[in-house]
Amino acid sequence: MISEKNIVLALKQVYDPEIPVNVYDLGLIYEIKSNEEGKVDVKMTLTAPNCPMADQLLQDVFDAVSDVPGVKDVALELTFEPPWDKSRMSEEALLELGML
Template identity: 65%
Template sequence: MSTEFLNIETDIVKALKTVFDPEIPVNIYDLGLIYEIEVREEGKVRVVMTLTSPNCPVAESLPEEVYDKVLAVEGINEVELNLTFDPPWSKDMLSEEALLELGLL
C-alpha cells in the first residue's frame, strides 16, 4: 500500500474515532464496528461496518454519519459503505482502549 493510501487511511480512522455509539461511551472504531477500510485509486474508499445489533436504535443514522465523516476526509471523493452482520459484533471486538474505557480490563 502506498504512503498516500496509508495517510488517507490514518485520516479516515481519526475521523471514525469522532463517531460514537450513543449507548456506549466509546467511539465506533474502538468498539470494533469497522471491519474494513479499503482506500482505492482516485479518492475512492470502501468501508465495511456493522452495528452492535441489527435492532440498534441508530441503525439508520450511524451509517449515514460514518459515510459523511469519511467523505469529509481530504482526498476522498467517493465512499462505498457496506453494512454487514457477518460476523456479528461481539464484545471480543473491543479494542484494548475500549476495554479500559469501559472498565473491563
C-alpha cells in the same frame, strides 16, 4: 492515495449513540479500502442487528469519511457476518467501559 490513518482518525470521532466509545475502538469497522481515485469502501457492523440508531450511525460514519482530505466517494457496506461481540473492542474501549 488517501491515508488510512486519516480515515481511522475520522472514524474515531464517530461515537455509538448508546455506548460512549467511538465506532473504530468499539470494533464496528471490519474493513477499510481506498483507491487512487478517492473512493473509500468501509465494511462495518452494528452492536445489534436491530439497533434503533442504525441510520444515524451510518450517516455519521459516511459524513466523517467524506470529510477526509482526498475522499471523493464513500461506499458503506453493513454486515452482520461475523456478528459483533466484545472481543472486537480495543483495549482502550474495554478500559473506557470498565471491562478491563
